[in-house]
Amino acid sequence: MTNTAHEPDLAGQGVSVVVPCYNEADNVEDAYRQVVAEFGDHDVEFVFVDDGSTDGTLPIVRRLAAADPRVRYLSFTRNFGFEAAFSAGYRYASKPWVLHIDADVQFPVAEAHKLVAASAGQDAVFGVRETRHDPFVRRAGARAYHLVARRLLGIEIPPGATTFRLVRTELARRIVDLRLGTPYFLATVPRLTNRYTTVAVEHRARARGSSKLNLRWLVGHAMGLFVGFSNRLASVAALVALVAAGLALVAALGGVTGLLDPVGGVTVLLLLLVPLLAALAVTVRYVVAVGSGQPRPALYYVRESNIDVEPADLLLTTAALEPVGTGGRAR
Numbered sequence: 001m002t003n004t005a006h007e008p009d010l011a012g013q014g015v016s017v018v019v020p021c022y023n024e025a026d027n028v029e030d031a032y033r034q035v036v037a038e039f040g041d042h043d044v045e046f047v048f049v050d051d052g053s054t055d056g057t058l059p060i061v062r063r064l065a066a067a068d069p070r071v072r073y074l075s076f077t078r079n080f081g082f083e084a085a086f087s088a089g090y091r092y093a094s095k096p097w098v099l100h101i102d103a104d105v106q107f108p109v110a111e112a113h114k115l116v117a118a119s120a121g122q123d124a125v126f127g128v129r130e131t132r133h134d135p136f137v138r139r140a141g142a143r144a145y146h147l148v149a150r151r152l153l154g155i156e157i158p159p160g161a162t163t164f165r166l167v168r169t170e171l172a173r174r175i176v177d178l179r180l181g182t183p184y185f186l187a188t189v190p191r192l193t194n195r196y197t198t199v200a201v202e203h204r205a206r207a208r209g210s211s212k213l214n215l216r217w218l219v220g221h222a223m224g225l226f227v228g229f230s231n232r233l234a235s236v237a238a239l240v241a242l243v244a245a246g247l248a249l250v251a252a253l254g255g256v257t258g259l260l261d262p263v264g265g266v267t268v269l270l271l272l273l274v275p276l277l278a279a280l281a282v283t284v285r286y287v288v289a290v291g292s293g294q295p296r297p298a299l300y301y302v303r304e305s306n307i308d309v310e311p312a313d314l315l316l317t318t319a320a321l322e323p324v325g326t327g328g329r330a331r
């Protein structure tokens, strides 16, 4: 940080700024500049992760890397998703602390000093939006998500925590290396340590480009949390199925013995199909989440990097992947 008064909180240790980028050509350079303005005279490195962008993101990142030795980057073979992108960044961070910033800098980098100031004695500090500047649907959805996760399912996630966070690299890497079936950083931190906290930070509307997280992804991600970190949904589904099956039996007996008229009996049976199918759907989701014993596919594959990437993280290791005349390397 430019403000050396904050350094004792990180015990003077370096920071890896991890920036996941998917089609952020309009934003990466501004993000880079904001970080340099804030951390310019600090021990800092960048880890840009190009998540299979199809716009000009990668060439810009290459250019930044060619001009500034503090810029390290990974570029994926395709779009693997937000969680994969930041996980790779955490995996290859080399400084003791990871500062996660999104490429659109909806959390201004200048707010990072609040995370740093709260970091003494902590393993992770999460930014919480004072006022969220996102569309209504997102804000309402997030509220429902936190309500379901924390109150109904009893999943411990730091209240209001976002991806704007400062985490000890060892902890971040430990979580990535767990290779959970439903990777979920926010919910995993409290399972590993109680030394985490939250701090209020400013949030802005996206200035350029549009959100890269669509509704389908958000719903799938939430379900991954609900079934991956709690058994309560499964228990409720089992109970619902049991009760519905019991009632169906009574309705069927009623029909057979003539105590219930046939139309009423069929109606009751049809109505009972709804909770039964719902219970089945939840059960199937658990089976999918837990997996069928098949080896899990890798979370991501790297095509190009100026970092020494583990061979297992490369899809192809042939020289044919070397970008021509770009200065980037695939190793």
Ligand code: UDP
Pocket: 019, 020, 021, 022, 023, 024, 051, 079, 080, 081, 082, 085, 086, 101, 102, 103, 104, 106, 210, 211, 212, 213
């Ligand atoms: N992102 C990514 N891969 C994806 C989707 C998003 O690396 O498949 C990046 C994106 O470029 C941004 C960050 O993840 O830097 C957060 O995405 P976004 O700002 O679109 O999310 P939102 O602010 O709408 O939650």
Ligand code: MG
Pocket: 102, 104, 106, 206, 211
């Ligand atoms: Mg954003």
